[in-house]
Each structure stands twice: as structure tokens, then as C-alpha cells.
Amino acid sequence: MTEVDIMRTEFLANCINILGNDFVITDAADQQPYLTDWRRRFVGKALAVLLPQSTDEVASLVRLCAAHHIACVPQGGNTGLVLGSVPDQSGHAVVISLKRMNRVLAIDVANNTITVEAGCLLAQVQDTASAEQRLFPLSLASEGSCTIGGNLSTNAGGTAVLRYGNTRELCLGLEVITAQGEIWNGLRGLRKDNTGYDLRDLFIGAEGTLGIITAAVLKLFPQPRAQITAFTALESPDAALDLLKYSQDALGPTLTAFELISDFSLQLVLRHFPQLQHPFGRSYPYYALVEMSDHESESHAIALMEQVLEQAMNDGHAADAVCATSISQSKSLWKLREHISEAQAKEGKNIKHDISIPVSQIPHFIQITDAELSAAFPGCQIVCFGHMGDGNLHYNVSAPVGSSDAEFILQQTAINRIVHDNVHQFKGSISAEHGLGMLKRDEIKLYKSELELSMMRAIKVALDPQNLMNPGKVL
Template identity: 90%
Template sequence: MHEEFLADCTNILGHDFVITKASDQYPYLMDWRQRYLGKALAVLLPTSADEVANLVRLCATHKIACVPQGGNTGLVLGSIPDQTGQTVVISLKRMNRVLAVDVANNTITVEAGCLLAQVQAAASEEQRLFPLSLASEGSCTIGGNLSTNAGGTAVLRYGNTRELCLGLEVVTAQGDIWDGLRGLRKDNTGYDLRDLFIGAEGTLGIITAAVLKLFPQPRSQITAFAALDSADNALDLLKQCQQALGPTLTAFELISDFSLQLVLKHFPQLQHPFKRSHPYYALVEMSDHESENHAIALMEQVLEQAINDGLAADAVCAASIGQSRSLWKLREHISEAQAKEGKNIKHDISIPASQIPHFIQITDAELTAAFPGCQIVCFGHMGDGNLHYNVSAPAGSSDTEFILQQTGINRIVHDQVHQFKGSISAEHGLGMLKRDEIRRYKSGLELSMMRAIKMALDPQNIMNPGKVL
């Protein structure tokens, strides 16, 4: 039976694009963090929506499940098959064309396999901005960004990927192609099908193309780094920046001192912005459509006021693009520095921004009481309430043994998130990793409605089964 299925796949794609050899499949089966290796009947590499549709129809006929995959940069095992070896991976990396740029309508239409950096560059060529920005933008794809409703550093101003998408092309679980590639900002003609597929992690259908919003390129971008004595001061500084900078405030990132020290340890070419350490730091960025001098004056005014009010102990403002990039590297290299330091327990959480200092205070205390010596790597997008609240082993102890405490650590962190009416997955999704954990925190009614949608759109359960639900 599988032989017939694979032969039909080869007829559609050609021999070179039906990968069955285990060694050749490996990059598609190993997760980004190198901790889980799935198995697949085959890895399929289509080059058009028609080919994807034909493959899905084959899967439906043979009752073989499929796992859609973009750049395979996810952190919750959403694009990795299970270990039964009975599913296929449908990789969209060959579907990487920019289909159209409509400058007057401020939209770009791209295939799902386009790298995020590729979309940013195509927009820039037309003096436009596609504002989604992630550390993995050189390897993650638009299809994956949409499927997980990716966030990134500019959510404060521009919103998640959902807010940046106007239309989709989707292959359904029956192998039909829904053409919803409409570049409309107003379309009130029924249920919002687009938003069903965004954030669904490929469990309802396969996104094959999208119409995305573009924005005029700002004339200047100014980056600053502020030293803070507490997370409370960070919140007060955020409020002050919002009041003074308004919609020009693009990013507000919180970085704990321990996070910064890890970066400086493993990336010694980077420099500490200040002469001494402080408990927390804020990386602030504004984008201005007036002159660079205007932007610098605004930012310096805000920083000077923060220091005078006692909110910031010190602050630096980047004087060049190179200095700005160096400041951003201190933020962007945190995850890589953690990986170099050893295994750690990651949390991608969101709570109301107003509650972040209180959450940190309570959760830090609970964790250190239950797991003495544990080291907390707290950083993230404070402006939109999204923290990467990670926990590392005590200094000098085995990280492998510490990872065995993951269930207990997750329980403390996630229970506190729930108490603060937050989410245990802010921007990474649920995938396979958090599929069971979410049952503790979503109501039975929410889960029931989600299952009803899944059953209505994918009654055979062939679209990325075992993920989300």
C-alpha cells in the first residue's frame, strides 16, 4: 500500500523530491533544539499549490497523515512528525517565490516557503517595510510564521503575524485550494476563514501563499539601552516611553542582568554598555518618519527624563547603525548563549504588561524556594507582555539531571501564569510539546469548540495530527 502511495507521489513530484532515505530525511525530522527526532514515510517537496493539493488528496485517499513544514525553526515540535514512521512531511521550502508587490496598496504576495528575510528584502527594494522581525529570520519561512502566528520584536507597534496578513491561499484537508489571496483591509462578508488557519499550526490545512501588509520605510530608527534597578522601573519606563513617543515606539525589550552576563560570557566580542552591572536593562527602539535629528532629540529627551525621575540608573543611545546592531545583538544572542551554557527549561509566556514585575517577583521566589540555586534567564518583549522566562541549572550542577525537574518547574511557572490570567504560549505555539499541558489551563468549552472546528475541517485527522489538540 505504501509502495503505491510513494509511486503516486513520485509521479507528481519527480524522483528527486520524494525523499525516503533516512539520512537524507534527517534535517526535516530533527527539531531545532536537537532534542527530538521523528520518523517519516517520506519527505515530499512540492513546488506549487497544485502539487500540494494533489499530495493531500493522495494522503486522504490512502489515509496517511501529513506534517506541513517551513524552515523547521519551531520550538514546540509543531513541524516534526511523531516516531511511528507512518506520516509524510510536506516541506514547502521550494515554494519560495515573491509573486507580487503592490506599492500603492502597500501589500506583498508571497509563497509560503519564502524566508522571512527574503520578504523583508523584497519590501525594502520598493522602499517599503515588512516589520516582522525574528532572530531566525534568515531561516524561518512565512508559512511557518503564519501557522504559529509569530510575534517577534516589533509586535508593540505592528502586531503579530496575524495583524500583518490580509489574505491566504490554503490547501484544505480534502485537497481543495481555497484562494483567499485578497489584499483588502475591509471585507465583512462572513466568517473570518483567514484567521482560522493563522496560528493553527497546520492542523486545519496547509498555507501555501499569503498577502501581507507593507508600511512606508521610516526615515530613522534609534536604539537605546537603559540600565534599571528593578522590573518595576522597567514598567514605569515603558509607560513613559509610550506617553512621550506614542506610535513611534517600535520595541521595548526587557533583559535581566543574568541574561546579559551569559551573552558577554559566550560572545566576548560584544561589550557591556555600562561600566557596572544593573539588575535589569531595557532595549528601546523608535522609528520616526521625520528626520534622524528629530528622532535622536526625542529619544534623548525621554532618557534624560527617566534618569532625572530615578527610573533609569544610566542610559546610552546608539550613535550609528553599527552601535545599534551591537545593542540588538546583546538581546538577540541570549538564546544562543543559553544553548552554549547548557540545557535549560524554556517558557514562552504572556501576561498583561502591567503585571510583569509582580509576576517576576512571585515566580522567582517560588522557583528558588523549590529548586535552590536555579538560575533564571528572564528576557523578552515587555512592551507586549511576552516573556521568555527560562530556568537553568544551579552553577556547577548537571544540566542533564536538572532537566528531569522540568515537570515541577513548568507547574510553578504555568500555574503562576494562569493566576495572572496569561498564556503559557505567547508566540511559539503548542505543537506536540505543550499539547497536553494546555488542558490544565484552557476551559473544557474552549477545547470542545477547537475540536469541533478540527473535526469539521479535517474529519479524517490527517493534517498534522497530535499537534495542538
Template identity: 75%
Template sequence: MSAVFLASSVQITGPGFVLTDETAQQPYLLDWRKRYLGKALAVLLPGSREEVAALVRLCAEHGIACVPQGGNTGLVMGSVPDQSGTAVVISLKRLNRILAVDIENNTITVEAGCLLADIQAAAEQHQRLFPLSLASEGSCTIGGNLSTNAGGTAVLRYGNTRELCLGLEVVTASGNIWNGLRGLRKDNTGYDLRDLYIGAEGTLGIITAAVLKLFPEPKAKITAFAALETAEAALSLLSLAQASLGPTLTGFELISAFSLQLVLKHFPKLKNPFERNFPYYALLEISDHETESHAIDLMEKMLETAMQNASILNAVCATSISQSKSLWHLRENISAAQAAEGMNIKHDISLPVSQIPHFIALTDTQLETAFPGCQLVCFGHMGDGNLHYNVSAPSTSGDVEFIKNQEAINRIVHDSVNSLGGSISAEHGLGMLKREEIKLYKSSLELSLMQAIKMALDPQNLMNPGKLI
């Protein structure tokens, strides 16, 4: 049967776009953290929505599961197949066209395989902003961003990917093409199918195109880096910034001292903005539609107030684009620096913003008691309640042995998150990594409703099986 399936796949995509060689397949089967290698019957590379639909119909006919894949930059093993070797990967990388830009409607229509950075650049060519911004924007695709409802650094002002999408085109599990590419901001004509597919991690269908929101390009962006004594001080600074800066505040990132130290160690060209170390730091950015001088004045006045009320201990404000980029590099390179340091146990969590200081104090203590000397890398999008709370081995022990404690460490972290009304997945999704874990924290009713939706839209369970639910 597989020979017939593969031959039919070649007829659909043309020669050269059905990969069966293990070496050619490997980039599509290895997860981003390089800890898991799946197997596949084939990697399929369609070049159009019609080819995607034809391949999905072929999969349904032969009972073959398919794993949709964008840039394969996810961190929860959601875009790689299992190790059975019976599924196919359907890569959307060839669907990479900008289809339309509507300046008056402030929308851009793109295929799912477009790199996020390319969409940003296309918007900029029209003096517009597409605000989704991630460290992986040069390699992640918008289809993957939509499938995981990615967040990033500008959620505080612009929202998650869900809030940035107006319409979708989706190949359903039956191989039909739903054209919902509507650039409407109001459309109350039934169930919101768009929102159902966003965040579904490819388990209900394959997103092939999207209509995205654009925004006027800001006249100025100003970045500041503030030193803090505690996480409680960061919360006070956030409240002050929101009250003083209003909607101009686009980013508020929390960085622990150890996180910054790792970056400075592994990226020696980057410099500490201050002459000494502090317990915590906040990276703030505002986007202003007036003038650069107006933006600088807003930021400096807010920082002066924060100094006066002791919310911050010190601060620097970038005076050039290069300085601003240098400050952002300190934040964006944390994950890479931690990877260079060794293996670690990652947590992508969200909490009510008000509970973040309590969570850090509570969970730090519990982990240090259970695993003395463990190193905590805490950073993330404090403005919207999303922390990346990662745990590394003590400096005196090996990380391979330490990783064996992952289940126990996850239980401490996730129980703490749950007790404070949070979520164990903020922007990375569930994938294979947290599929079983989520059962501990979602009610049986929620899980049964999710299962009912899955079975209604994918009764053969062929769309990215083994992920999410």
C-alpha cells in the same frame, strides 16, 4: 500500500523530491532544539500549490497523515512528525517566490516557503517595510510564521503576524485550494477563514501563499539601552516611553542581568554598554518618519526625563547603524548563549503588561525555594507582555539531571502565569510540547469548540495530528 503511495508521490513532484533515505530526511525530522527526532514514511518537497493539493489528496486517499513544514525553526515540536514512521512531512521550502508587490496598496504577495529575511529585503527594494522581525528570520519561513502567529520584536507597534496578513491561499484537508489572496483591509463577508488558519499550526490545512501588509520605510531608527534597578522600573520606563514617544516606539525589550552575562560570556566580541552590571536592562527602539535628528531628540528627551524621575540608572543611545546592531545583538543572542551554556527549560508566556513585575518576583521566589541555585534567564518583549522565562540548572549541578524536573518547574511557572491572567504560549504555539499542558488551563468549553472546528475541517485527522489539540 506505502510503495504505491510513494510511487504516486514521485509522479506528482517529479524524481528527487520524495525523500525516503534516513540521512536525507534527518534535517526535516529533527526539532530545532535537537532534542527530538521523529520518523517519516517520506519527506515530500512539492514545487507548487497544485502539487501540494495533489499530495494532500493522495494522503487522504491512503489515510496517511501529513506534517506541514516551513523552516523547521519552531521550539514546541510542531513541525516534526511523531516516531511512528507512518506520516509524511510536506515541506514548503520550494514554494519560495515573491509573487507580487503592490506599492499603492502597500502589500506583498508571497509563497509560504519564502524566508522572512527575503520578504524584508524585497520590501526594502521598494522603499517599504515588512516589520515582522525574529532572531531566526534568516531561516524561518512566512508559512511557519503564519501557522504559529509569530510575534517578534516589533509587535508593540505593528502587531503579531496575524495583524500583518490580509489574505491567504490554503490547501484544505480534502486537497482543495482555497484562494483567499485578497489585499483588502475591510471584508465583512462571512466567517474570517483567514484568521482561522493563522495560528492553527497546520492542523486545519496547509498555507501555501499570503498577502502581507507593507509600511512606508521609516526615515530613521534609533536604539537605546537603559540600565534599571527593578522590573517595576522597567514598567515605569515603558509607560513614560509610550506617553512621550507615541507610535514611534516600535520595540521595548526587557533583559535580566544574568541573560546579559551569558551573552557577554559566549559572545566575547560583544561589549557591555556600561562599566558595571545592573539588575535589569531595557532595549528601546523608535522608528521616525521625519528625520534622524528628530528621532534622536525624541529619544534623548525621554531618557533625560527617565533619569530625572529615577526610572533608569544609566542609558546609552546608539549614534550609528553599527552601534544599533551591537545593542540588538545583545538581545538577539540570548537564546544562543543559553544554549551554549547548557540545556534549559523554556517558557514562552504572555501576561498583562502591568503584571510582569509581580510575576517575576513571585515566580523567581517560588523556583528558588523549590530548586535552590537554579538560574533564571528572563528576557523578552515586555512592550507587548511576552516574556521568555527560562530556567537553567544551578552552576553546581548537571543540566541533564536538572531537566528531569521539567514537569515540576512547568507547573510552578504555568500556575503562576495562569493565576495572573496570562497564557502559557505567547508566540511559539503549542505543538507536541504543550498539547497536554494546555488542557490544565483552557476550559472544557474552549477545548470542545476547538475540537469541533478540527473535526469539521479535518474529519480524518490527517493534518498534523498530535499537535495543538
């Protein structure tokens, strides 16, 4: 047995002493769910998968990793799309899964806060808040499988950012294990605290590269008395921008979601989910799913939404519109939006882009980027949808009809260059809500200034001098 083997055996024995034998996974087959990325396109390797159940156990593991110079890959629900929550293929790192740390620690209705461990599923937090007539507004298609720790580590967005902001805006305090295995208890439910650098915001969105988030204090809101959903038909992205501006003026802060959907995106959903129905008798180039939340009454909300839709059609902002009159109808309309990613997967491989553009520039971006891609890759199909209300588009590119997906994927670098160069031209971001991970780690170097990158590196070195916290991600 080599010296390295002896050290690893000693390390694993210490892990078992901390967690117990059942929660140190070394069998390759049992490790697979933790090593395989959400899209099943990449499989990493790990020395072990560790499943702590407490903050103290996480801290002990990190101290052990620091002593043995073994890298840690924090993991929540492993629903990320940029290879941020899986290890590389060296087999030298350990995955620290927080899924057993799934307790709701406290809920303070008067302070409108909930304190939860990082392994809590997003849906669990939503349900706990709802039971107290409160709303936790973060909403994602993966809410039944993603965790709060992962949401915080990637600063997740979702469908309600227009009204409530990203996960960063929904977090008041954190508990974090530093790279040295120390416990920072910042679980404060304060909305005002000007006592120095905002360490909380430093760890949110850092993708586990600076420390491991183990718990959080999150904002809650009063439950709205009514949520009204409408589906509108549009002739162009310009019409969508006009409708958004009109809706914001008419509905103000009650406007909670404004989702743009191209007709090709909708057709994919209808093809692969035939139980869903087209809202209109004919197709239109684009659609917008609009939702408002009202604190008066359902009848007031319906009347206000119908008034907005009628005026929008009279003014030419919308070609047609339907308003859900029941919860089931609202859910059906949302399924047309939420099933787009799954429909894409059923259709075949595609090249994904999670981008943000200043809202006012979205129509122009779509126009010129569609044209450039069509010229460079004749017949390519654009799956354009996303959270137009906050400027976040999922601008994905599928292979031409009849062509090989595998051959088309080989064009990813060239397609990324067209899309990302145009994003940069419009002063946007090549990662709006999914993070950088391994997938975009090198790509970002083309668009961030060297000064930005050097400041990020300085923070990384200061907090994680051994480079053991999720190495190879972000930087």
C-alpha cells in the same frame, strides 16, 4: 510483501509521479534535517519527505494522502520550538516541506501589500519590501531561516509586536490547501471585508492542523526615515514598567520595541560572545532595549530619544542609558538581546517558557515566581528576557552552578507547574508566540476550559474529519 507495504509502495509511486523522483525523499539519512527539531532534542520518523514546488502539487499530494489515509506534517523552515513541524516516531506520516515554494508573487506599493509563497524566508520578504522603500516589520532572530508559512502557522511575534502586532495583524489574505486537497484562494489585499466568518484568522496560528498555507498577502508600511536604539539600565522590573509607560506617553506610536533583559541574561551573552561589550561600566539588575521609528528625520529622532532618556533618568525611571549614534552601534545593542538564546544553548540545557502576562502584572509575576522557584530549587538561575512591550516573556530556568544539566531537566514538570500555574493566576498564556505543537499539547488542558477545548475540537473535526493534518499537535 504485506498489504500495507503494497499500499505504501503504490502511494510513494504516485508521489513520484506528481513531484519527480528527486523530490520524494525516502532515504533515512537524507530525511534527518526534516525530522530533527530545532533544538536537536527530538527526532521523528516519516514515510517520506515531499518537496512540492506549486500549489497544485501540494493539493495533489494532500488528495493522495486523504485517499490513502496518510497523515501530512506541513513544514517551513523547521525553526519551531514546540515540536510542531516534525512528525512523531510512528513513521506513518509524510512531511510536506514548502521550502521550494519560495517565490514573491507580486508587490503592490500603492496598496502597501506583498504576495508571497509560503516557503519564502522572512528575510527575503523584508529585503524585497526594502528594495521598494517599504517595510515588512515582522522581525525574529531566526529570520534568515524561518519561512512565512511557518510564521503564519504559529502566529509568530518577534520584537516589533508593540507597534505592528503579531503575524496575524500583518496578513490580509491566504491561499490554503484544505484537508480534502481543495484550494481555497483567499489572496485578497483588502483591509475591510465583512462577508462572513474570517477563515483567514482560523488558519493563522493553527500550526497546520486545519490545512496547509501555501501563499499569503502581507501588509507593508512606509520605510521610516530613522530608527533609533537605546539601552537603559534599570533597578527592577517595576522600573522597567515605569519606563515603558513613560516611553509610550512620550513617543506614542513611534515606539516600536521595548525589550526587557535581566542581568544574568546579559552576562551569559557577554561570556559566550566576548566580542560584544557591556554598554555600561557596571552591572544593573535589569535593562531595557528601547527602539523608536521616526518618519521625520534622523536628527529629529535622536533629539526626541535623548529627551526621553534624560527625562526618564531625572524622574528615576532609568539608572543610566546609552543611545546608539550609528547603525553599527544599534546592531551591537540588538546583538546583546538577540544572542541570549544562543548563549543559553552554549551554557547548557535549560527549561524554557514562552509566556505572556498582562503588561501591568509582569513585575509582580517575576517577583513571586522567582521566589517560588528559588525556594523549591535552590540555586536555580533565571534567564528572564523578552518583549515586555507586548507582555511576552521568555522566562527560562537553568541548573544551579555545578549541578548536572541532565538531572536538572528531570525537574521540568515540577518547574513548569510553578511557572505555568503563576501564569494562569495572572490570567496569562503558557504559549505567547511559539504555539503548542506536541510539547505543550497536553499541558494546555490544565489551563484552557473544557468549553474552549471542545470548540477547538469541533473546528478540527469539521475541517479535518480524518485527522490527517498534522495530527497530535495542538489537540
